[in-house]
Amino acid sequence: MKITDAKVFVGGPGKNYVTLKIMTDQGVYGLGDATLNNRETLPAAYLQDYLIPNLIGMDPRNSEDIWQFFYRGAYFRRGPIAMAAFGAIDIALWDIKGKLANMPLYQLFGGKSREGAMVYAHATGADLEDLMDSIAHYVSLGYKAVRVQCGIPGMPTASYAVPETKGQGKHYVSDFSGIRPKVEVWDSARYMRYMPGALMEIRDRFGPDLHILHDVHHRLTPREAAQFAKAVEPANLFWLEDPTPAEDQNALKLLRQHSTVPIAIGEVFNSVYDCNRLIEQELIDYIRIAVTYGGGITPVKRIVDLAGLHNVRTGFHGAPSHSPLCMAAQAHLNAWAPNFGIQEYLVLGTPACDAMFPSDHKMENGMVYVSDAPGLGVDFDETEAARYSYAPGSHPIVRLEDGTMWNY
Numbered sequence: 066m067k068i069t070d071a072k073v074f075v076g077g078p079g080k081n082y083v084t085l086k087i088m089t090d091q092g093v094y095g096l097g098d099a100t101l102n103n104r105e106t107l108p109a110a111y112l113q114d115y116l117i118p119n120l121i122g123m124d125p126r127n128s129e130d131i132w133q134f135f136y137r138g139a140y141f142r143r144g145p146i147a148m149a150a151f152g153a154i155d156i157a158l159w160d161i162k163g164k165l166a167n168m169p170l171y172q173l174f175g176g177k178s179r180e181g182a183m184v185y186a187h188a189t190g191a192d193l194e195d196l197m198d199s200i201a202h203y204v205s206l207g208y209k210a211v212r213v214q215c216g217i218p219g220m221p222t223a224s225y226a227v228p229e230t231k232g233q234g235k236h237y238v239s240d241f242s243g244i245r246p247k248v249e250v251w252d253s254a255r256y257m258r259y260m261p262g263a264l265m266e267i268r269d270r271f272g273p274d275l276h277i278l279h280d281v282h283h284r285l286t287p288r289e290a291a292q293f294a295k296a297v298e299p300a301n302l303f304w305l306e307d308p309t310p311a312e313d314q315n316a317l318k319l320l321r322q323h324s325t326v327p328i329a330i331g332e333v334f335n336s337v338y339d340c341n342r343l344i345e346q347e348l349i350d351y352i353r354i355a356v357t358y359g360g361g362i363t364p365v366k367r368i369v370d371l372a373g374l375h376n377v378r379t380g381f382h383g384a385p386s387h388s389p390l391c392m393a394a395q396a397h398l399n400a401w402a403p404n405f406g407i408q409e410y411l412v413l414g415t416p417a418c419d420a421m422f423p424s425d426h427k428m429e430n431g432m433v434y435v436s437d438a439p440g441l442g443v444d445f446d447e448t449e450a451a452r453y454s455y456a457p458g459s460h461p462i463v464r465l466e467d468g469t470m471w472n473y
């Protein structure tokens with residue numbers, strides 16, 4: 066069996082999805098996602114210029130050897146551009162494997178450990194009352210878990226993931242459009258004074274059963290993060306995400322000495338070597354690496370297994386930048402993983418997205434139910450895809466009030 070050709074498409078409804086389609090001499094094809102948020106043309110070029118010419122002629126069933134060929138063969142290892150490109154190939158080869166076996170991917174991993182996998186939605190508000198309305202909206206849709214972010218009184222600009230005006234808390238997504246980043250101005254002191262009380266008010270309003278998550282988005286120093294984690298303990302969070310930038314992994318030791326709040330980290334990681342110390346030293350509770358950014362199903366499943374040895378559970382990244390192909394790969398891992406935790410969920414189910422990526426994956430009452438179709442269980446409509454073209458975007462940047470660059 067041989068790979069005969071592969072094509073890359075860039076574009077999608079409101080997002081520059083990078084979709085890889087691998088064709089074979091037996092008519093079976095595989096689909097993969099290489100969407101690197103706001104840098105989408107780079108993995109696409111890597112695929113087109115270097116990887117696809119080598120893929121042609123390979124046996125698509127040898128997904129392990131093909132992964133090693135590209136990873137080792139790059140010489141300069143790791144990095145988000147390369148890993149997203151390898152990730153698309155690996156996802157597509159697993160899709161082909163599932164179709165050849167006539168089985169959904171979760172069966173190839175070891176079968177289902179659960180019927181539905183719990184997901185969390187993003188609730189957001191210009192201020193706390195606005196956020197309460199947004200949370201109530203998601204609770205009314207049946208979500209059992211909600212990430213909560215709100216504007217901070219006195220903050221110089223709208224802060225991370227928060228709309229500038231009230232009433233946008235239903236499906237609000239940060240606007241990343243344009244090649245030049247928007248600028249946010251941030252004040253950690255105001256945030257640290259306000260947010261613990263706000264989280265407690267949310268807990269009091271919605272009761273003990275709602276799973277409440279909060280994303281600090283890498284903005285605190287290690288000492289501040291330890292203080293903040295201790296302060297939010299009474300709100301009984303499901304998790305506190307990215308309290309510090311994860312380059313300094315020792316930072317988590319200080320936090321662990323002062324708080325038992327569950328910690329989730331890893332959405333910007335791209336290899337097991339970003340994750341292994343945090344997992345082995347049990348400095349985190351949830352690992353957030355995404356299948357696309359982590360180089361595909363093959364390496365990410367190994368990370369899930371390593372995490373399982375250390376009581377670390379999965380909490381895969383699921384921001385709107387991930388196409389339904391990455392989300393489907395994660396849905397199959399979520400159905401199987403003995404150490405499944407939760408899944409971030411914002412994408413599947415919009416009519417435009419469903420038209421481009423038809424599937425039988427279902428979202429009901431805050432749970433994802435994986436499709437039983439062979440492979441990933443997602444198709445790709447090239448006519449729909451042709452309606453969209455690439456539009457450059459950029460993550461905002463953050464400065465402190467005196468102009469110092471900070472972490473978005």
Ligand SMILES: O=C(O)[C@@H](O)[C@H](O)[C@H](O)CO
Nearest residue numbers: 102280282332383384409
């Ligand atoms: O947890 C999340 O979904 C966010 O941190 C996003 O991944 C980030 O803002 C980049 O888009």
Ligand SMILES: [Mg+2]
Nearest residue numbers: 280306307332
């Ligand atoms: Mg995050």
